[in-house]
Amino acid sequence: MTKIAAVIGGGVIGGGWAARFALNGWNVQVFDPDPQAERKIGEVMANARRSMPGLTDVALPDEGKISFHDSISDAVQDTSWIQESVPERLEIKHTTFGAIQQACDPDAVIGSSTSGFKPSELQDGMARPDQIMVAHPFNPVYLLPLVELVPGNGIDGPLVDKAKETLTSIGMYPLHLKKEIDAHVADRFLEAVWREALWLVKDGVATTEEIDNAIRYGFGIRWAQMGLFETYRVAGGEAGMKHFMAQFGPALKWPWTKLMDVPEFNDDLVDLIAGQSDEQSGAYGIRDLERIRDNNLVSMMRALKQQDWGAGRLMKQHEATLRVGTVLDARADDIADASQPVLTVRRAVPLDWTDYNGHMTEAKYLQAFADATDRFMELIGCDADYIASGGSYFTAETHIRHVDEVHAGALIEIRTRVLMGAGKKMHLWHEMYEGDRLLATGEHFLLHVSLQTRKPSNPSPEIEAALVRFAQGHASLPMPEGVGRFVGAPR
Amino acid sequence: MTKIAAVIGGGVIGGGWAARFALNGWNVQVFDPDPQAERKIGEVMANARRSMPGLTDVALPDEGKISFHDSISDAVQDTSWIQESVPERLEIKHTTFGAIQQACDPDAVIGSSTSGFKPSELQDGMARPDQIMVAHPFNPVYLLPLVELVPGNGIDGPLVDKAKETLTSIGMYPLHLKKEIDAHVADRFLEAVWREALWLVKDGVATTEEIDNAIRYGFGIRWAQMGLFETYRVAGGEAGMKHFMAQFGPALKWPWTKLMDVPEFNDDLVDLIAGQSDEQSGAYGIRDLERIRDNNLVSMMRALKQQDWGAGRLMKQHEATLRVGTVLDARADDIADASQPVLTVRRAVPLDWTDYNGHMTEAKYLQAFADATDRFMELIGCDADYIASGGSYFTAETHIRHVDEVHAGALIEIRTRVLMGAGKKMHLWHEMYEGDRLLATGEHFLLHVSLQTRKPSNPSPEIEAALVRFAQGHASLPMPEGVGRFVGAPR
Structure with a gap:
């Protein structure tokens, strides 16, 4: 039987979810009031079709159908997964969940793409709160496996299991967080780095391009395969992790005290950064950059697959299920x-x-x-x-x-x-x-x-x-x- | 004429420099009072020999000779590059630079591997301050191209040009920072992320393995090829960088206010993290992990080379110089x-x-x-x-x-x-x-x-x-x- 997912809210993230489901053989029912939604999702689908099917060394199932619907109640009919990717405002989220729960199967998972809200905030006042959980993906959703799955403090059970199974079956890695916090896990890091980067540009220490180079020619390549702690474990060498921490701990004390301040987020700062970014990347259009990014991601993930490590190992495991x-x-x-x-x-x-x-x-x-x-x-x-x-x-x-x-x-x-x-x-x-x-x-x-x-x-x-x-x-x-x-x- | 570099201080970083120079055809003269120095550098050399020569599609020059010396004055004879990688204590650095400058060619570059000190702090009280500059590499030095080159505020000239040329000739990317700050650029990000990570582990939100997965299955792969700003530029889509910042700016305000606090760095925290790290990676010895890391880095960097992008484009440029x-x-x-x-x-x-x-x-x-x-x-x-x-x-x-x-x-x-x-x-x-x-x-x-x-x-x-x-x-x-x-x- 064909599986059906609903995508509520198109755009880059909703479109990425639609592509991830459809290319794994699911029919996808979309609701988005934006008259441009079909075009926008079409562009994400085009990117996904050129990059995602070749990631694995086995063909994906036949592509599912994507249909567009005039109402949420229509879009969620017969679906076992409903993914919400509407704007990051709590009242919009609540209205959306209300409409979804009036029409959907109570056994369907309602995943929210929110990057900031805690599940308890999303669930507050809803008819069936436990049905709603954070399922926060990373762009491009059709390539990157990570999805932060946060059901809420103390919430567990068959629906959470179903969510994990479904995400795994479409080649994703559900990082199941049992404790809810603002911004989950990954975005905590992104925010910390973003703030540092704003300071460095504002203070004229480095341009956006120099900062990107500082990341991608150094620790970025390290992190792509081992993350933070395993990288440091290796750096610590024979002496081990405790020794590494003992060295690193005190040495970090002084810069910590410099990170407390927040740069003022004003037009000058936006202009400075947008201008530098134009200089750095303006030679490429956004569609070019998307394709370059996808080529790079596919190539690196397949390189990791050959090494049976990290995101490549996940792909190998997913591939095995496609062969069965x-x-x-x-x-x-x-x-x-x-x-x-x-x-x-x-x-x-x-x-x-x-x-x-x-x-x-x-x-x-x-x-x-x-x-x-x-x-x-x-x-x-x-x-x-x-x-x-x-x-x-x-x-x-x-x-x-x-x-x-x-x-x-x-x-x-x-x-x-x-x-x-x-x-x-x-x-x-x-x-x-x-x-x-x-x-x-x-x-x-x-x-x-x-x-x-x-x-x-x-x-x-x-x-x-x-x-x-x-x-x-x-x-x-x-x-x-x-x-x-x-x-x-x-x- | 054979080029000669001095490596003052062995260990993982000094050994990585020795490997980077020797495998690019330089003779390397090492001084390190540690009786284990020869063995330690030998282990880094073994890792470098198996991973670095195949990075490019052209053979490297014949490997240079590595010799071990009993004194700094001996080790720096006839060298055009002297790399200091002694422990991160200012008085040790100053004693070392003093001994180096008594014996070395005034036209040699003295690079410091310091991750924290500003060049002005290193130069303070030295005979020829402008000769000393920060040249901060990233582990493994024989694979990762990034080196932060910080001559000091207002310092420029032929020696800085020579430093950039030399680093480029051995396949590195000198990120020339004209303004000195604590921890340069890349380590500012590493420190911010490290602090966030300590909180997440301490608060029981995620384990070290979950944090590593949150990085390497998501933004880590993105950053390996485009860094931070170009990634966000693509994420912003058609609406552009200003639009992206306008969205991101306010949404980030509340977590910023939560990042001000520093977790207490005590034995409990060290035990917690070291224990989780053992559980995550303990099945592999450090030598295994080093080889896995190097296999992954080589594979991903060569994947980027095929796409002519990021670190791969640097390798292509270096390779062209090897063909000439x-x-x-x-x-x-x-x-x-x-x-x-x-x-x-x-x-x-x-x-x-x-x-x-x-x-x-x-x-x-x-x-x-x-x-x-x-x-x-x-x-x-x-x-x-x-x-x-x-x-x-x-x-x-x-x-x-x-x-x-x-x-x-x-x-x-x-x-x-x-x-x-x-x-x-x-x-x-x-x-x-x-x-x-x-x-x-x-x-x-x-x-x-x-x-x-x-x-x-x-x-x-x-x-x-x-x-x-x-x-x-x-x-x-x-x-x-x-x-x-x-x-x-x-x-």
């Missing part, structure tokens, strides 16, 4: 009919696989084929456990024919055929398609090796049996065009 | 003898090209060969300008033989030979070596195309002439073993 129940998660025994090529890759072309024109780059064809080979190995039993026990297949040679081009975001599939499989030898044939369009073929000869000696050796009998079964099943297929071709052979 | 004057920067006309294969890649295998065992992964062989092809194209005139004018070469097919394995950090070279080059056609043969050891061969057939029609077309006469010259020059070389091989052919 599909042929991409099957073992050889699950596949009753071994007479057809096997689907080994089904994914969107990610932004970091493409050149400045958005075409997939040469080396990424082999990346996709190598992923297909890994998946086929896993299918026949050469999985992580088997490899840890000391055996694996190594590629001895590869031949790739580039037949056609493909763009970022395109859904590609690879089907794999065994041309020969016996003893130590495995000869594979991969075909990469976008729909019916053949993009490339990959022909690969592999040898089973002992990881200890790095020399050829026989695979386990179970692996060989599974391999032989596919080799025999595929033997009666017509020989594909291009098999055994050498580079430069006449066409 | 080498065959990797030559044009066809610069190469008098066209009878030999051309060096097209000379680089260390980066951490993000390897599997969990440290071996280069299958797809990265094609990445390296594709880089070699790009470089050969550039050599014969098919460079960025030519491609922008509408022509390029596309790879039609590729054959790779994997001959031997290679580890992260190994210096690999690719030599490229033209097997055939005429009209639209280019047939290349790449051989990848580590020293004398053949690792792989790549055979590639390319066609020149019009980027408008995406169909084959003739290259410019200049490009064809350069290609034909190498094809003719290489024609008399013996045919390499493996040319024209097909996958699965008998050996």
Whole structure:
């Protein structure tokens, strides 16, 4: 059954929620009185469609439908999640929650994107207060996994569990805060840094660009992967965290006393900062900057995924749930009919696989084929456990024919055929398609090796049996065009 | 002439400076009375050697020598840069600068790694105050480019220029602050965040792990590429920076008033935080965490490099300086003898090209060969300008033989030979070596195309002439073993 979410209030944050839900297969019902809402959400959706599907190495579900509604009561019909992203004024929030609760399922989660209000403030005077909880995301909502989930002091139970499950299922990380405070957790840091930054600009110590460079060439890259405490733990070295704190504690005393004051927030300060920001980033339009940001985030998050760390580890876990129940998660025994090529890759072309024109780059064809080979190995039993026990297949040679081009975001599939499989030898044939369009073929000869000696050796009998079964099943297929071709052979 | 730097005070920061200089080809003379100094610097060097050389796509110069000295006067002999990283106590700093200035070249830069002191405090009472400037780096010094350079209010001139040039030449980004303040710029932010974090842990709102997750799953990834102001500029959207500030300004007023207080820094707080940190990260030893951190940083910085943004753009600029004057920067006309294969890649295998065992992964062989092809194209005139004018070469097919394995950090070279080059056609043969050891061969057939029609077309006469010259020059070389091989052919 299709899941349905309501998005109350469009804009950058509401649009980001709509994109996050829709690209994970949910239908989304939007209410926003702004006549520009459809256009604005459309722009967020366009950004999300180009960046989000390729984040994972498995395709997302088919995109859900987005519909626009004239009333809150209409928009919340049949929904199990309702996300409020209206302006940050308490009376507007209360009116909105009132209208939502009159029409919605009492078992639906009502999440609020508020960055400042405590849940108790939102819940005050509402019909079913426990149904309303803070679910504060970070922009761009369709890429960044963090969402601060604050049900309120002492509030817990099935609806909170449901909220966590839902957020996890759409690739987010619910940071469940059991104690409510103003501005939750992350924005406490953002506010502290913002205030410092205003001082530095106002006092002429550094420009907005110099401050951004001070962040992104130094601790920003550190924080992206380990945060604050783990970074300092490493910095403390062998002596440990206590030693680090002992050093840091007293050294910080004097600057603390300088942070107490707040700069006056007046037009001069706004002009100063806006002017410096124009100088720093004005060469790019906002749409350019959004795309640059998304390219960077996708590339860095996928880099962390390769390292199985931080936000990348979250993506890996999410990806595993997308494989469950599909042929991409099957073992050889699950596949009753071994007479057809096997689907080994089904994914969107990610932004970091493409050149400045958005075409997939040469080396990424082999990346996709190598992923297909890994998946086929896993299918026949050469999985992580088997490899840890000391055996694996190594590629001895590869031949790739580039037949056609493909763009970022395109859904590609690879089907794999065994041309020969016996003893130590495995000869594979991969075909990469976008729909019916053949993009490339990959022909690969592999040898089973002992990881200890790095020399050829026989695979386990179970692996060989599974391999032989596919080799025999595929033997009666017509020989594909291009098999055994050498580079430069006449066409 | 070999450049020489002195490192006064080892430890994590001094060791990081030693690594940064030595791996960029400088000899480094170390003074540190700690009997463990050589071991400690050795450990930092080991981390640096595995992570830093592969950051760029061009090999670094040959590593300089590190020597250990019994006195400051000995260590600073013949040096043009002296970096002080002694403990953060002003009287120790002054004694150290006194000893340095008695023995060093007056034209050498004396940089201080101090995170807190202003340059005027360091310079006070010294023989040549202007020679001493703050050069505050960020850990790990061998990877992160940021260094805050603070010569002191009103101080400028040739020595400051020399400092900036030197730091840039070793791949760093000198953030030149013209106005001195306590804690410079970046540590102002770190202190503000640290104080907030102590409150949150002390008040039981979040654990150290939850705080780290709040940072690294959200704004940490944003800041790694755009910093604070550019991130907010994008968040402000079409309405612009002034609109964003108008929204943010008043909304922040109330939390500002809550940030004035400082938590008492006592044993209870230290125990609480150290205990939570043990629970969060204790499964890893410090050496493990260092390597995980470096893997992550290298991967993310290289991801940014691919996007030509932030720290990645800095790396690209540094890399260009490493190519200058080498065959990797030559044009066809610069190469008098066209009878030999051309060096097209000379680089260390980066951490993000390897599997969990440290071996280069299958797809990265094609990445390296594709880089070699790009470089050969550039050599014969098919460079960025030519491609922008509408022509390029596309790879039609590729054959790779994997001959031997290679580890992260190994210096690999690719030599490229033209097997055939005429009209639209280019047939290349790449051989990848580590020293004398053949690792792989790549055979590639390319066609020149019009980027408008995406169909084959003739290259410019200049490009064809350069290609034909190498094809003719290489024609008399013996045919390499493996040319024209097909996958699965008998050996």
